C-alpha cells in the first residue's frame with residue numbers, strides 16, 4: 001500500500017491570521033482521514049502554523065516551499081535546511097514549476113536541492129512536468145524522464161522512502177485546465193517506470209506520485225481513482241478550507 005498524500009501549497013498567499021486559520025481547519029478536518037496532509041505555508045508563517053499543528057498528530061505535516069542546499073553561511077535571503085528543521089518542517093518542495101520557470105532554477109540547482117533535502121533526513125517532494133509546447137510536441141514522457149534523471153541520479157536507494165514525486169504539467173497549474181484522469185495516469189505510469197530504472201522496482205512501487213494542476217473538489221475523485229495517482233499537490237484550492245478538505249476526502 002502506497003501512502004496517500006495531499007499537499008496544500010499556499011505559495012505567496014495568506015497572512016498570519018489566515019495561515020493560522022487554514023491550519024486549524026486542516027487539523028480539525030482530517031483527524032479520521034487515512035491520507036496524510038502536508039501544508040506548505042510561506043516561510044514567515046512556518047512557526048505559527050507549526051504551533052497550530054503541534055498537537056494534531058502525524059496526519060498533518062509541515063512543509064516548506066523551498067530550501068537552500070548549502071549549510072548555514074553567507075547566502076543572503078536564503079533559508080537552510082537546519083533552519084527549517086528548527087521550525088519542525090519535515091517535507092520540502094523541490095523543483096516547483098514556478099521556481100523552474102519564473103525564478104529560472106536550473107536542473108543543477110534542483111538536483112543539489114533534492115540531494116540536500118534527502119541527505120538531511122527530510123522528505124523531498126520533487127515536482128516535475130512539461131510545458132504546453134512540450135506537450136504539443138509529444139515530449140511529456142521525455143521531459144519527465146530528463147527532470148527525474150537529472151534530480152535523482154546518485155541518490156542512495158535508502159533515501160527512496162523519503163521521496164515523493166509530484167507530476168504537475170505546467171499548462172495546468174493555476175490555469176483551471178486539468179489533465180484528464182487517463183492522461184495523468186499515463187504520465188504517472190511513465191514516471192514510475194523511470195523511477196524504477198533509477199532506484200529499483202521496489203522503490204518505484206512504493207513511491208507516492210501526486211498529481212498537481214488545477215485540482216478541485218469537482219475533479220479530484222475522477223483523478224484519485226486512477227491506480228498510479230496517489231494523491232494531489234493543490235495550489236489555489238488549498239486556500240479554501242472546505243474545498244481542500246473535500247479533495248482530501250476524495251483521496252481517502
Ligand code: PEP
Pocket residue numbers: 009011168172173174175212213214215233234235236237
Ligand atoms: C501548485 O501550486 O502546485 C498547483 C498545482 O497549483 P494549482 O492547484 O493552483 O494549479
